[in-house]
Amino acid sequence: MAVSGWFVALVALGVVPLIVLDQPVVLVAWLILVILLTTLDLVLAGTPRGLRFTRELPARVRLGESVASRLLISNAGSRRVSGIVRDAWQPSAGAVATRHPLSIPAGERRTITTTLVPFRRGERRSAHVTVRSFGPLRLAARQATIEVPGSIRVLPPFTSRKHLPSRLARLRELDGRTSVMIRGQGTEFDSLREYVRGDDVRSIDWRATARRRDPSSGAPSLVVRTWRPERDRRVVIVVDSGRTSAARIDNEPRIDTAFESALLLAALASRAGDRVDLVIYDRRVRGRVQGATGADLLASLVNTMAPVEPELLEMDWAAVPGLVRSVTSQHALVVLATSVDAPGAAEGLLAVLPQLTRRHTVIVSSVTDPSVVDATLARGDRTEVYRAAAAERALLDRERVSAAIRQLGGVVVTGTPADLPPALADAYIALKAAGQL
Amino acid sequence: MTETLAPEQTVLTPTLRKRARGLVFWAVIALFALAIALITIGLTGTSQDAVRLSPDSPAPAGARGVVQVLRSQGVTVAVTSSLAETRTAAAISGPESTTILVRDTESLLDGAQLRSLGGLSSNVILLEPGFRQLNTLAPGVAQAGSLDSDVVLSADCALPVVQRAGTVSGGGHGYRLVPASADTGSETPTSITTACLSSGDGSDGGTDTGSDSGSESGGATAGTGDVYSLVRVVTGESAVTVLGASDALTNETIVTRGNAALALGVLGERASLIWYVPSLADVAAVSPPTLAELSPDWVVPTALLVFIVAIAAAFWRGRRFGPLVIENLPVVVRASETMEGRARLYQRSSARSRALDALRVGAIGRLATACGLPRTASVEEIVQAVASISGRPLDQVRTLLLDARPTSDRELIRLSDALLELETAVAAQR
Numbered sequence: 001m002a003v004s005g006w007f008v009a010l011v012a013l014g015v016v017p018l019i020v021l022d023q024p025v026v027l028v029a030w031l032i033l034v035i036l037l038t039t040l041d042l043v044l045a046g047t048p049r050g051l052r053f054t055r056e057l058p059a060r061v062r063l064g065e066s067v068a069s070r071l072l073i074s075n076a077g078s079r080r081v082s083g084i085v086r087d088a089w090q091p092s093a094g095a096v097a098t099r100h101p102l103s104i105p106a107g108e109r110r111t112i113t114t115t116l117v118p119f120r121r122g123e124r125r126s127a128h129v130t131v132r133s134f135g136p137l138r139l140a141a142r143q144a145t146i147e148v149p150g151s152i153r154v155l156p157p158f159t160s161r162k163h164l165p166s167r168l169a170r171l172r173e174l175d176g177r178t179s180v181m182i183r184g185q186g187t188e189f190d191s192l193r194e195y196v197r198g199d200d201v202r203s204i205d206w207r208a209t210a211r212r213r214d215p216s217s218g219a220p221s222l223v224v225r226t227w228r229p230e231r232d233r234r235v236v237i238v239v240d241s242g243r244t245s246a247a248r249i250d251n252e253p254r255i256d257t258a259f260e261s262a263l264l265l266a267a268l269a270s271r272a273g274d275r276v277d278l279v280i281y282d283r284r285v286r287g288r289v290q291g292a293t294g295a296d297l298l299a300s301l302v303n304t305m306a307p308v309e310p311e312l313l314e315m316d317w318a319a320v321p322g323l324v325r326s327v328t329s330q331h332a333l334v335v336l337a338t339s340v341d342a343p344g345a346a347e348g349l350l351a352v353l354p355q356l357t358r359r360h361t362v363i364v365s366s367v368t369d370p371s372v373v374d375a376t377l378a379r380g381d382r383t384e385v386y387r388a389a390a391a392e393r394a395l396l397d398r399e400r401v402s403a404a405i406r407q408l409g410g411v412v413v414t415g416t417p418a419d420l421p422p423a424l425a426d427a428y429i430a431l432k433a434a435g436q437l
Numbered sequence: 438m439t440e441t442l443a444p445e446q447t448v449l450t451p452t453l454r455k456r457a458r459g460l461v462f463w464a465v466i467a468l469f470a471l472a473i474a475l476i477t478i479g480l481t482g483t484s485q486d487a488v489r490l491s492p493d494s495p496a497p498a499g500a501r502g503v504v505q506v507l508r509s510q511g512v513t514v515a516v517t518s519s520l521a522e523t524r525t526a527a528a529i530s531g532p533e534s535t536t537i538l539v540r541d542t543e544s545l546l547d548g549a550q551l552r553s554l555g556g557l558s559s560n561v562i563l564l565e566p567g568f569r570q571l572n573t574l575a576p577g578v579a580q581a582g583s584l585d586s587d588v589v590l591s592a593d594c595a596l597p598v599v600q601r602a603g604t605v606s607g608g609g610h611g612y613r614l615v616p617a618s619a620d621t622g623s624e625t626p627t628s629i630t631t632a633c634l635s636s637g638d639g640s641d642g643g644t645d646t647g648s649d650s651g652s653e654s655g656g657a658t659a660g661t662g663d664v665y666s667l668v669r670v671v672t673g674e675s676a677v678t679v680l681g682a683s684d685a686l687t688n689e690t691i692v693t694r695g696n697a698a699l700a701l702g703v704l705g706e707r708a709s710l711i712w713y714v715p716s717l718a719d720v721a722a723v724s725p726p727t728l729a730e731l732s733p734d735w736v737v738p739t740a741l742l743v744f745i746v747a748i749a750a751a752f753w754r755g756r757r758f759g760p761l762v763i764e765n766l767p768v769v770v771r772a773s774e775t776m777e778g779r780a781r782l783y784q785r786s787s788a789r790s791r792a793l794d795a796l797r798v799g800a801i802g803r804l805a806t807a808c809g810l811p812r813t814a815s816v817e818e819i820v821q822a823v824a825s826i827s828g829r830p831l832d833q834v835r836t837l838l839l840d841a842r843p844t845s846d847r848e849l850i851r852l853s854d855a856l857l858e859l860e861t862a863v864a865a866q867r
Contacts, residue, residue, distance in 0.1 A: 002756040
């Protein structure tokens with residue numbers, strides 16, 4: 001039950017007869033009148049328990065986009081229900097308005113549309129719907145909360161997809177260049193075709209030419225071999241969801257940047273014909289995408305990433321080689337999306353790196369904080385100088401860890417949150433061009 | 438689009454019946470607690486009258502014992518709480534056979550009322566009297582402070598009741614004899630004052646005892662001090678007894694020493710005793726009209742209505758529109774947190790050389806890159822290259838990059854600025 005402002009006004013109105021009649025008993029009489037009216041109003045109000053709810057809502061939405069959530073309410077009761085209804089979305093679901101006026105005659109159905117603009121990745125829920133049904137006098141209302149669960153999965157935004165066209169273009173250049181110019185490591189035999197003017201004469205396959213004769217004219221036609229970059233390589237992306245990934249850089253958690261760069265790399269690698277697998281891991285596997293190809297790959301990647309939040313645990317690096325082995329036993333490009341900050345924190349990573357680099361090509365990608373570089377240059381007063389010194393020390397630490405990783409045979413890719421995804425894509429293209437996949 | 442259909446819905450708000458069932462549980466518990474409280478009170482008995490020296494109180498400080506013993510000895514004891522009641526009780530027994538005991542610790546009676554009390558009986562006992570009562574009924578006696586409960590007094594006057602008691606507990610109040618002023622002395626020429634139960638702590642000096650008591654002492658005032666716990670003033674036919682040794686009457690100590698003999702002797706001299714404890718009924722109430730009498734009738738109900746409106750408004754605004762929705766908030770840790778922490782540590786411990794070393798290592802690395810030297814180049818090589826490129830003396834560059842030790846924060850800032858400036862200079866040269 002709930003009362004309205006009209007109820008309060010009605011009680012307050014009692015002051016008029018009280019003063020005019022100047023009898024204390026009027027107070028009691030007025031209060032009895034108010035209680036009678038309120039009870040009558042409550043009895044006449046339609047019951048919210050008689051409403052039936054159905055949700056219509058898309059299963060997923062990309063972060064930053066808006067989506068309409070529809071709530072279908074049918075009145076199975078015997079009276080009109082009029083009042084307000086609240087669809088209880090989580091605050092981060094970004095519901096534009098959670099309260100809506102409602103008036104449903106008995107036996108009819110109405111739709112309420114809530115526009116959602118979620119501002120956090122993950123599973124966003126609405127637990128229940130609360131209805132406040134006022135009586136005809138609008139004095140008091142019956143109120144009930146009904147469990148109507150609904151959820152929408154908010155996917156990572158993949159803002160770095162704007163870099164995809166330029167990287168794909170470079171991949172194609174690589175393709176063309178290899179077919180004409182380069183043979184050797186990193187390329188593989190593609191097909192035989194007829195010689196056209198401009199082809200490299202060194203790529204003429206004389207045996208194939210000898211075997212092949214034009215049946216109509218009998219004139220010999222030259223056959224050349226074509227080459228293309230190697231395909232069907234394996235790319236294994238391991239995203240660290242441990243405690244260091246919860247730290248924010250430019251108001252974005254490290255893990256979100258890792259997801260962005262993983263998505264860009266996956267999109268690029270799948271176009272290049274490689275197979276991409278993803279594992280999100282801290283002390284247990286938080287998400288795994290394996291064996292997905294084509295358009296299905298990106299969809300299942302974002303779907304897996306969406307609900308993952310960093311755990312306040314230390315990353316268990318010792319299990320990573322086994323994890324990679326469980327994904328593929330071939331040579332693969334292993335991308336470790338983590339952070340290289342301090343020698344102490346990177347000990348685990350450095351310990352297992354030799355095992356990985358013995359079998360695979362390893363890229364360690366890490367987000368760097370642009371504010372650290374800025375801090376080294378600001379030296380206005382005492383505090384800032386000490387801050388600059390601490391920043392230099394942090395840069396030095398990072399440099400030492402990176403050097404150690406390089407020494408162990410890994411490739412280090414660092415960048416600010418905005419720069420890391422394209423930098424990782426570039427590193428992939430460079431490795432592909434060099435035939436190190 | 439997915440469609441979630443809920444054929445049978447769960448309503449989270451409890452129905453009225455369910456809520457009432459929940460309330461029944463608490464109501465039963467409340468009733469149970471109430472019953473236990475009532476039983477406990479019934480068993481332990483209500484010590485409703487824990488007032489000191491109350492004639493109805495069985496508590497240690499009460500005086501029910503002495504009243505009951507007096508009754509069993511054939512003395513009619515009446516307990517009154519107003520002057521009118523006292524008057525009625527005194528009229529029944531007659532002034533000659535009545536003793537009135539007054540215990541007015543709050544000084545509720547005024548002078549006229551006290552004087553009329555003297556008219557009701559010829560034997561008035563003032564138990565622990567205050568200034569006004571002494572001034573009206575026993576002008577030759579004054580208060581002399583209180584006595585500890587462990588004081589023991591012995592009979593030291595010719596009064597038979599005191600002689601019979603022997604020794605008495607002295608706790609209560611002490612009194613002192615003062616010379617009556619000239620006018621009162623002329624009015625009551627023939628008052629005989631007998632002072633007994635001297636406690637001998639003449640804290641005021643107590644130089645001389647007998648001559649101090651202006652009016653004629655009754656011979657037997659052989660005390661060593663001038664503070665007494667029992668003073669009897671006899672004026673003509675009527676006697677006023679000032680009794681300060683109140684501990685002697687309490688239930689706790691009535692049985693020790695000669696307390697009982699004293700109590701029975703003093704209170705049971707006559708056939709009936711009126712134990713009068715003045716109450717608020719004795720205070721004449723005449724005051725100006727109150728605000729409520731002056732204001733119109735509707736003011737109080739209106740104020741009540743305003744209060745009710747406020748409560749209704751609280752319910753209107755305070756009713757929650759369904760339960761809150763839980764949101765797991767993300768951890769917000771800035772990655773630069775460790776750097777800031779280290780900077781504060783440096784600053785707090787004034788680690789100047791350490792801070793400067795960090796700055797130098799960074800600067801040397803960048804200078805080496807700017808000079809086109811490999812990573813493996815030694816510091817000495819870098820210093821030479823920087824000196825030649827920037828055109829500065831070798832010593833100066835070496836001091837800046839290697840040797841200088843900052844002794845104060847000012848120097849640290851100067852060196853850090855110089856490093857930055859050197860970097861810019863080298864970068865500009867390339």
